[in-house]
Amino acid sequence: MTLRFGVILPGGTAPEQLELAVQAERAGWDGVYVWEAGYGVDAWSLLAAMAVRTTRVRLGTMLTPLPWRRPWKVASQVATLDQLSGGRATLAIGVGAVTDDLPVTGEPTDLRLRASMMDEGIDLIRGLWSGDRSYHGEHYHYEVHSDAAATAVHPVQERIPIWVVAIWPRPKSMRRVLRCDGVIPGHEPSTSAVVEMRAWLDAQGASPDLDILSEGETPADDPAEAASLVKPWADAGCTWWMETRWEMPDHTGDRLAEIRSRIAAGPPSP
Numbered sequence: 001m002t003l004r005f006g007v008i009l010p011g012g013t014a015p016e017q018l019e020l021a022v023q024a025e026r027a028g029w030d031g032v033y034v035w036e037a038g039y040g041v042d043a044w045s046l047l048a049a050m051a052v053r054t055t056r057v058r059l060g061t062m063l064t065p066l067p068w069r070r071p072w073k074v075a076s077q078v079a080t081l082d083q084l085s086g087g088r089a090t091l092a093i094g095v096g097a098v099t100d101d102l103p104v105t106g107e108p109t110d111l112r113l114r115a116s117m118m119d120e121g122i123d124l125i126r127g128l129w130s131g132d133r134s135y136h137g138e139h140y141h142y143e144v145h146s147d148a149a150a151t152a153v154h155p156v157q158e159r160i161p162i163w164v165v166a167i168w169p170r171p172k173s174m175r176r177v178l179r180c181d182g183v184i185p186g187h188e189p190s191t192s193a194v195v196e197m198r199a200w201l202d203a204q205g206a207s208p209d210l211d212i213l214s215e216g217e218t219p220a221d222d223p224a225e226a227a228s229l230v231k232p233w234a235d236a237g238c239t240w241w242m243e244t245r246w247e248m249p250d251h252t253g254d255r256l257a258e259i260r261s262r263i264a265a266g267p268p269s270p
Contacts (some may be wrong), residue, residue, distance in 0.1 A: 016256060033092065114174075122179060
């Protein structure tokens with residue numbers, strides 16, 4: 001499988017992140033992904049600006065906590081981005097992280113509840129993109145009357161990819177992947193775990209085009225070392241490498257300077 005290369009922007013002002021996206025496309029990266037924060041630079045407004053300033057890179061969040069969002073609103077935002085970008089939108093979703101460094105907003109935190117809400121959210125979003133006008137589940141109800149049909153937004157892509165966080169080898173988590181188009185492995189799996197996961201997905205009849213993401217940091221000044229860090233993940237069956245700078249302090253310009261340098265150096269192609 002061909003390995004593609006994305007960069008997850010670590011933050012910055014909206015103009016700073018927009019320019020990083022333009023730089024990433026020029027440097028040969030395949031995708032640009034941004035945070036969806038509780039309060040911060042709005043991810044979908046930012047991605048819309050990126051869509052009209054770029055022509056090739058795929059665009060999306062990394063990631064959207066779907067149980068804490070209105071699914072029909074997310075569906076609208078992603079479909080709008082798909083139109084503006086000419087069919088380059090990807091939706092990456094998870095149940096939402098519950099950690100001390102995130103704001104407390106009163107959203108549900110029970111894991112089973114969030115997982116159930118995410119499952120319904122996936123179905124509702126897929127239905128809306130396909131033209132469905134009605135959905136009734138345990139958590140969500142959606143009904144469109146005839147006079148509202150003209151407001152529907154139709155994606156450019158026949159099937160917008162949905163990437164979902166999943167934990168190998170948890171059965172419920174992995175079965176959810178089979179309903180989506182890609183998996184964001186949780187809990188920092190090893191390459192051997194990725195091999196096992198890919199084999200299980202193949203045995204379950206997963207699409208051969210299903211994406212498996214890997215992530216990490218590679219140096220900007222040593223292409224050979226960067227390629228050597230990525231190659232084992234490609235060999236294990238990953239289809240995307242995501243360049244990250246998660247651990248850098250957000251109260252300085254250091255991480256933006258480093259990611260800018262890393263972007264300019266181009267993808268760590270093995």
